[in-house]
Amino acid sequence: AQKVTQAQTEISVVEKEDVTLDCVYETRDTTYYLFWYKQPPSGELVFLIRRNSFDEQNEISGRYSWNFQKSTSSFNFTITASQVVDSAVYFCALSDGEDSGGSNYKLTFGKGTLLTVNP
Amino acid sequence: DADVTQTPRNRITKTGKRIMLECSQTKGHDRMYWYRQDPGLGLQLIYYSFDVKDINKGEISDGYSVSRQAQAKFSLSLESAIPNQTALYFCATSDLTGTVKNIQYFGAGTRLSVL
Numbered sequence: 561a562q563k564v565t566q567a568q569t570e571i572s573v574v575e576k577e578d579v580t581l582d583c584v585y586e587t588r589d590t591t592y593y594l595f596w597y598k599q600p601p602s603g604e605l606v607f608l609i610r611r612n613s614f615d616e617q618n619e620i621s622g623r624y625s626w627n628f629q630k631s632t633s634s635f636n637f638t639i640t641a642s643q644v645v646d647s648a649v650y651f652c653a654l655s656d657g658e659d660s661g662g663s664n665y666k667l668t669f670g671k672g673t674l675l676t677v678n679p
Numbered sequence: 680d681a682d683v684t685q686t687p688r689n690r691i692t693k694t695g696k697r698i699m700l701e702c703s704q705t706k707g708h709d710r711m712y713w714y715r716q717d718p719g720l721g722l723q724l725i726y727y728s729f730d731v732k733d734i735n736k737g738e739i740s741d742g743y744s745v746s747r748q749a750q751a752k753f754s755l756s757l758e759s760a761i762p763n764q765t766a767l768y769f770c771a772t773s774d775l776t777g778t779v780k781n782i783q784y785f786g787a788g789t790r791l792s793v794l
Contacts, residue, residue, distance in 0.1 A: 569719075593781055595782070595783075597785075602787075603767065603787065603790070604785065604786075604788060605769060605785035606785075607783070607784060610781070610782050651722070655781060665710065665712075665729070666724055666727070666737070667722070667724075669722045670721055671719060671720060671721045672719075672721055
């Protein structure tokens with residue numbers, strides 16, 4: 561069974577601090593996808609990134625960066641120079657891939673990390 | 680306009696009432712999903728549909744039913760609402776091809792309260 565663990569329930573930082581959100585996953589599939597979603601206080605779910613299990617390159621998008629390490633089954637998310645607008649719940653999620661023989665449909669979500677950025 | 684539209688955005692109902700939540704999408708995706716979110720529990724899959732003729736139960740389908748009226752429309756019904764179905768409900772869509780393959784795009788959510 562697939563599992564996603566976000567051990568940090570809540571994080572509070574002061575604006576301009578860097579913050580890393582941890583995500584550890586479990587799967588028996590050889591191919592899979594990892595995702596991060598953002599849920600701001602308004603409630604909608606916003607897609608941030610998808611990573612294929614074959615691609616371990618780290619990715620940077622503006623102040624956001626992601627560190628994928630298969631050896632430790634982790635897919636961590638770092639926000640550099642945090643801003644108040646970054647305040648949200650962040651979800652890490654996992655789905656199986658086409659070659660695994662799995663269903664390739666279901667996102668398994670972690671329970672989320674509430675990030676509060678204070679001015 | 681949003682690509683994935685959920686109606687209503689908020690709903691208050693009473694125990695035992697039948698209620699329908701609607702979802703429509705303009706993304707042209709074949710796959711559609713219904714999730715519920717409870718505080719501190721992440722999202723749980725209720726039902727999913729790969730096309731109009733293919734509907735499947737998710738992990739928490741008891742007490743719910745769905746209808747895929749067209750490629751663009753996927754409705755969730757609570758036949759007899761109960762208080763523990765109070766939650767935030769999300770519809771999502773995804774495609775199997777292209778650069779956005781397997782990315783699920785979510786609607787804005789429907790906040791349901793069952794009294």
